[in-house]
Amino acid sequence: ELKVEQNPLFLSMQEGKNYTIYCNYSTTSDRLYWYRQDPGKSLESLFVLLSNGAVKQEGRLMASLDTKARLSTLHITAAVHDLSATYFCAVDVGSSNTGKLIFGQGTTLQVKP
Amino acid sequence: NAGVMQNPRHLVRRRGQEARLRCSPMKGHSHVYWYRQLPEEGLKFMVYLQKENIIDESGMPKERFSAEFPKEGPSILRIQQVVRGDSAAYFCASSPGTGGQPQHFGDGTRLSIL
Numbered sequence: 001e002l003k004v005e006q007n008p009l010f011l012s013m014q015e016g017k018n019y020t021i022y023c024n025y026s027t028t029s030d031r032l033y034w035y036r037q038d039p040g041k042s043l044e045s046l047f048v049l050l051s052n053g054a055v056k057q058e059g060r061l062m063a064s065l066d067t068k069a070r071l072s073t074l075h076i077t078a079a080v081h082d083l084s085a086t087y088f089c090a091v092d093v094g095s096s097n098t099g100k101l102i103f104g105q106g107t108t109l110q111v112k113p
Numbered sequence: 114n115a116g117v118m119q120n121p122r123h124l125v126r127r128r129g130q131e132a133r134l135r136c137s138p139m140k141g142h143s144h145v146y147w148y149r150q151l152p153e154e155g156l157k158f159m160v161y162l163q164k165e166n167i168i169d170e171s172g173m174p175k176e177r178f179s180a181e182f183p184k185e186g187p188s189i190l191r192i193q194q195v196v197r198g199d200s201a202a203y204f205c206a207s208s209p210g211t212g213g214q215p216q217h218f219g220d221g222t223r224l225s226i227l
Binding site for chain 2: 004031033035041042043044045048050088090094099100101102103104105106
């Protein structure tokens with residue numbers, strides 16, 4: 001069974017601290033996506049990682065992909081309250097990369113002042 | 114340029130009724146995906162369509178659920194004879210192709226079954 005597992009599932013942290021969210025997956029894929037979801041809202045695309053060793057950064061967030069280890073990380077630097085949300089990783093498992101995404105369970109991040 | 118448009122935003126149905134969820138992809142996008150999200154869970158893939166074609170329906174329940182993306186008009190996800198377990202948020206996403214572009218999501222339809 002194809003699995004995408006995130007940890008932790010819940011993360012409470014102080015403003016200014018650093019932390020990393022991990023996304024492990026069980027199948028071969030070189031396309032991984034990170035999304036953000038605010039409560040009751042839709043999903044916002046954060047990063048697209050398309051090859052082994054890919055690293056993308058936007059503001060306080062940085063994502064990386066290791067296809068050999070089947071692992072992606074989302075690193076948060078100096079967290080601020082505005083980053084509070086649920087973060088999902090998703091792996092493209094469709095044949096010929098048809099866009100069928102398998103999502104992780106999500107990591108709910110709570111940043112406290 | 115409007116994003117992915119879903120309607121209705123909220124839909125209430127009684128058990129046994131039919132639910133129709135609509136999705137208009139972003140302009141220029143020909144690939145449509147439907148996902149279901151249960152409370153406190155991630156999204157589960159249901160179906161992938163292009164115009165007039167179902168490409169991958171491996172995530173669709175075998176009965177009561179169907180999807181279409183006609184030549185003209187929005188994509189429709191149809192649930193017949195709804196049951197309580199169908200209560201969820203249904204998200205539609207679209208992309209211009211499969212070349213690694215991210216899928217853009219609509220705001221979802223929250224379906225509640227009484």
